[in-house]
Amino acid sequence: MAKIAYILLCHKDPEGIIAQAERLTAAGDYVAIHFDARARSTDFDRIREALQPNPAVVFAKRRLKCGWGEWSLVAATLQAVSAAVDAFPRATHFYMLSGDCMPIKSAEYAHALLDREEADFIESFDFFKSDWIKTGIKEERLVYRHWFNERNNKALFYGSMKLQERLGLARRVPADLQIQIGSQWWCLRRRTVEAVLDFCKRRRDVMRFFRTTWIPDETFFQTLVRHLVPEEEIRTRTLTFLIFTDYGMPVTFHNDHYDLLVSQDFLFARKISPDARDLKERLGNLYASQGVRFSISNEGRGLFQFLTGRGRIGRRFAPRFWETESSLGRERTLLMVICKKWHVAKRLVERIRQETNLPAVDYLFNEASTPLPDLGGIQSTLEKRTRHRRALMRMLFDYWQSDTLVVCIDPANVDLMQDFASDKAVLRLLEVDCDFTDDYLIGHARRVGLAGESSPREVIDRLLPTIRYDVKFESDRIRDADLPGLHRIRQSAGVDENSVALAAFLGIPSEAAQAIARTPHLFSD
Incomplete structure (x- = not known):
C-alpha cells in the first residue's frame, strides 16, 4: 500500500x-x-x-x-x-x-x-x-x-x-x-x-x-x-x-x-x-x-475562466487590430442569422435554402466541422477563417456565383458583426430570440465544459443565473452596437409577426416568409 x-x-x-x-x-x-x-x-x-x-x-x-x-x-x-x-x-x-x-x-x-x-x-x-x-x-x-x-x-x-x-x-x-x-x-x-x-x-x-x-x-x-x-x-x-x-x-x-x-x-x-x-x-x-x-466533474478551471471573463468586451475574440482585408463588394449582400441555439439556426437556414435557393453556410466562425468547399486552405481552421474573414467571404460569394449569402453566427461574435458592418457590402442581421429553460442551460454548461455530469447541484444552482445573464448580455451588446439592418424573430411571437421580420431580412415576398416562419418545430430543443 x-x-x-x-x-x-x-x-x-x-x-x-x-x-x-x-x-x-x-x-x-x-x-x-x-x-x-x-x-x-x-x-x-x-x-x-x-x-x-x-x-x-x-x-x-x-x-x-x-x-x-x-x-x-x-x-x-x-x-x-x-x-x-x-x-x-x-x-x-x-x-x-x-x-x-x-x-x-x-x-x-x-x-x-x-x-x-x-x-x-x-x-x-x-x-x-x-x-x-x-x-x-x-x-x-x-x-x-x-x-x-x-x-x-x-x-x-x-x-x-x-x-x-x-x-x-x-x-x-x-x-x-x-x-x-x-x-x-x-x-x-x-x-x-x-x-x-x-x-x-x-x-x-x-x-x-x-x-x-x-x-x-x-x-x-x-x-x-x-x-x-x-x-x-x-x-x-x-x-x-x-x-x-x-x-x-x-x-x-x-x-x-x-x-x-x-x-x-x-x-x-x-x-x-x-x-x-x-x-x-x-x-x-x-x-x-x-x-x-x-x-x-472536473469543471473548475473552465468555470473560473468563464466567470472571470464575463466583464470583458470582445470576450470570445479578444479586442485586437483586425487584419485589413479589401471589401466584399458594394453589389453584394451578406445575411447573418444570429442565434445562441445553433440547432435552431441550422433548422431555420435549411428552410431558407429550400424556400429561396440562396446559398447558406452554418456556423463557419464557430464550428470547425462546418462543411465548406476547398478554398485553398483558408477554410481549414477557425483561426484562419477568422483572421482572413473578408477574403473567405469573398471566395464563398465567388464559389456560389451569387451576390447574396446567408451565414450563421454566434451572438458572442459582435466584433465580427461590426467588422462586416463597416464593409461596403450590404449587411442585414436576423436575431433569433429563443427561450432558455434551466435544463437547456445545464446541458449547455455541460457541453462547453463548465459543468460535468456529476457536478454538485450547489455548483449548478450558482452557475445558472450567470449563464442566463450571459445570454441576455450578448443580446444587449448586439443592440447597443447599433448595427444597421437588424431584424428579430422570437420564439414567443406568432407566425405573422415573425414573417414580417423574415421578409425584410431576406428581401422575399410575404408568402415565402410565412412558409419559413411556419417551419415545423422550429424552436424545439
Whole structure:
C-alpha cells in the first residue's frame, strides 16, 4: 500500500503547519518540513516544539533563505527530500506541498490512486516548443546566468542580462538534457526520487547550470525526471488543483468552494485562504474519512475562466487590430442569422435554402466541422477563417456565383458583426430570440465544459443565473452596437409577426416568409 512522504515547504502560519502535519501523519503518512530561514525563528521554534515528538515528522537539516524564482527554492526542496528519504524508508511516494495546500480527497482515495498508477505525476512540457510560459522572458531564463532577483532588484536583473547579451555570453544547455517545464507541485515514486538525488551528486555540471537559471523550480525536477524515467511511467499532470489568474497569481479558495474543490480530479488544492476556517475544517475531516465516494466533474478551471471573463468586451475574440482585408463588394449582400441555439439556426437556414435557393453556410466562425468547399486552405481552421474573414467571404460569394449569402453566427461574435458592418457590402442581421429553460442551460454548461455530469447541484444552482445573464448580455451588446439592418424573430411571437421580420431580412415576398416562419418545430430543443 502507498505510503506518502509529504515535502512541506512553508514560511508562515505555524498553527496551520502544525495542524497540517498532524492531519497528514494521523492517516499513516509522513511529513518532511522546510521552514524558510527568512521567517521568524519564534515561529519555527513553535512548530518544532509541537511536532518534535511525532516520529512521522522530520525537519530539513538546513534552513535556507528562499526567494521566489531563485535556486534556493529547489535547494530547500532537495534538503527536505533528502531528510524524508533517510528518515522514512517505508515511504513509497514523495508529494510536494506548500503551507497553503489542503487535501480535497480522503487519504484512502489518495492511497488507492497511487496504488493503481505505477507512475510519477509531474508536469513536464518541452521548454522551447510548448506555450507553458504565457508572459515574460523565456529562453533568457536558461541561456543567461541570473544572480539577482527580478522582484527585488529589477534594474540589476535586467542590466546583468543585457550585459551578457551584449558581450555574447549566452551559454549552452547541457547537451544530454531536453529542458522541460511545468508546475512545481509533483508526486514522485521513491525510486525516482532516489535517482534524482544520485544524479545531483554525479552531475555537478547540471547543478551549476540550474543554480543560475531563473525560476528553476519550474524546470529542475521536470527535466531530471523526464531524463531519468521512461516516458510511459510519467503522467504529465499535477495532482494538486490550482488556478492562475491572467496576471500569473494563484486563485485563492474560500469557505464556499468546498463542493467545487472535492469534485475536481485532484488530491490537493492550492491555495486555501488562511481565513477559510470552515473550509479547512471540512477538508481536514474529509481527509480522515473512509468509504467516501467522490463524483468527479472536473469543471473548475473552465468555470473560473468563464466567470472571470464575463466583464470583458470582445470576450470570445479578444479586442485586437483586425487584419485589413479589401471589401466584399458594394453589389453584394451578406445575411447573418444570429442565434445562441445553433440547432435552431441550422433548422431555420435549411428552410431558407429550400424556400429561396440562396446559398447558406452554418456556423463557419464557430464550428470547425462546418462543411465548406476547398478554398485553398483558408477554410481549414477557425483561426484562419477568422483572421482572413473578408477574403473567405469573398471566395464563398465567388464559389456560389451569387451576390447574396446567408451565414450563421454566434451572438458572442459582435466584433465580427461590426467588422462586416463597416464593409461596403450590404449587411442585414436576423436575431433569433429563443427561450432558455434551466435544463437547456445545464446541458449547455455541460457541453462547453463548465459543468460535468456529476457536478454538485450547489455548483449548478450558482452557475445558472450567470449563464442566463450571459445570454441576455450578448443580446444587449448586439443592440447597443447599433448595427444597421437588424431584424428579430422570437420564439414567443406568432407566425405573422415573425414573417414580417423574415421578409425584410431576406428581401422575399410575404408568402415565402410565412412558409419559413411556419417551419415545423422550429424552436424545439
